[in-house]
Amino acid sequence: MRKIIMFLMLSTLLTAQKTQIIELRNSIKDKKHLAKSLTLLDKRENKNIGIISHRKEPYEVKFEKDDLEELFSNWFIEDNKERGSVEYFLILEDLKVNDIPTERSVMGHLDMQMATFLKRNNKYYFLKKFKISKDYTQKDHAYITRSIAAKISAELSNIVKDSYTISALNIPISETDLGDYEKVISEQLPVFxxxxxxxxxxxxxxxxxxxxxxxxxxxxxxxxxxxxxxxxxxxxxxxxxxxxxxxxxxxxxxxxxxxxxxxxxxxxxxxxxxxxxxxxxxxxxxxxxxxxxxxxxxxxxxxxxxxxxxxxxxxxxxxxxxxxxxxxxxxxxxxxxxxxxx
Known part of the structure; x- marks a missing residue:
């Protein structure tokens, strides 16, 4: 009987846990109409983003759908009715949120890393890399969970839009090397x-x-x-x-x-x-x-x-x-x- 009660209590807690959705609503329109597609390559080892608190209530941070490749592709298609021939790829390498206890309360923390490439003749060419590690304090952010979700959405939009205007690095790499692209590319840069x-x-x-x-x-x-x-x-x-x-x-x-x-x-x-x-x-x-x-x-x-x-x-x-x-x-x-x- 005790086990049944504990199970019901745990089930209630899991059901009651709130969710903070990352909404992909910011524009990623390619004004020059050169982009053909945007494909997400999710390279994260752990697909769970994490849990952060607002007013001591835990919120699980999630995207709107579990199928991220479809979600990002649809996001691109909705904003780009007129398309060109360039295939863009967004590699999601790290996306984590967590609580950091402080003396008086708790603050949220965001770690995020991603990179963009374009594909040409079955080779990938580096465009841009973005990495952030940021703390969110109660005094600066009234609603930490919403602030973090909005930041994630904004940075995803920014890197895609910026990638439309960046000249690709003229170092082709294969699909198998994408997982180690930093080392592969840097070894070929003249400065190294x-x-x-x-x-x-x-x-x-x-x-x-x-x-x-x-x-x-x-x-x-x-x-x-x-x-x-x-x-x-x-x-x-x-x-x-x-x-x-x-x-x-x-x-x-x-x-x-x-x-x-x-x-x-x-x-x-x-x-x-x-x-x-x-x-x-x-x-x-x-x-x-x-x-x-x-x-x-x-x-x-x-x-x-x-x-x-x-x-x-x-x-x-x-x-x-x-x-x-x-x-x-x-x-x-x-x-x-x-x-x-x-």
Missing amino acids: SSESFTDGVYTDYRSFAEQKPDKELMVRKNKEGVIKGVKRVDDYDNLNKAIFAVIDNGIAYKKTPTSLIEIEKDSEGYFITASEEELFPQPNTSVMVAGAAGGLIGGLIAAVIDITASKIRKQNAKYYRVGIDALTGEYILPENFRKFKY
Whole structure:
């Protein structure tokens, strides 16, 4: 009798558990009408997304249907009545939510990773990768479960729409290699496969990875040969252009908001050794003040590109190995680098 009562109680709890649905309502319309299809490749080992709480009530986070391939295909078809010939693929690598207990309550946590490819001549070509690890606190999000579900839906939409406009990386990989695409692709990128760097100025990670410096820009040095900035090859300073990195005399430097920091390499890949303040300076730092004093663009860029600043590093600062993602160039922050990562 006792077993029957326990079974009924458990059944009631399972039935009563609430569900938070991830609704695929955001637009993924291809305005150029080049896309033919969108196919989801679910590579997650565990298909369950997880449970998070709202006001101490557990909510299971789920998609509208269990058949995700059909769900995503229908989502694409509904938004794209006029279609072209390009086949797009969205690889879902990780999607997890969970509760994190705090002193006073609980906050929600989201981990998400995905990538997009296009298919041509039975080969796959990388487009974009997205990864997020984010905490949701009660004070910032009145309804955590809805906020997380909306974030998941929005990021799925964003990566698909962005992929329509991105040039594919010209490294074909087979379907069998999709499960290990990061390693397969990175090994073929010139920045990893070449024995030396190509000197020059790189405005984004893609150009750095392919070792194709900007032909209109060059490193600017003082009389002592110290890097002081970048300039156009016609000698006019180009202070309003984004810079990812510069390479001088075969040495690569990552541009950060406060300095240039040498890019190093180990068995795990490329990285820089940096403090939190160097990567995420507070608005009242001297660099920001210098920027305001010299004009929003001119002063700030002049300050951040000065390589001598990287030599003046605070004695009491804590430095970390900060990885550089092989496919995106984004920082791979170590644990506890920042309390909240967005």
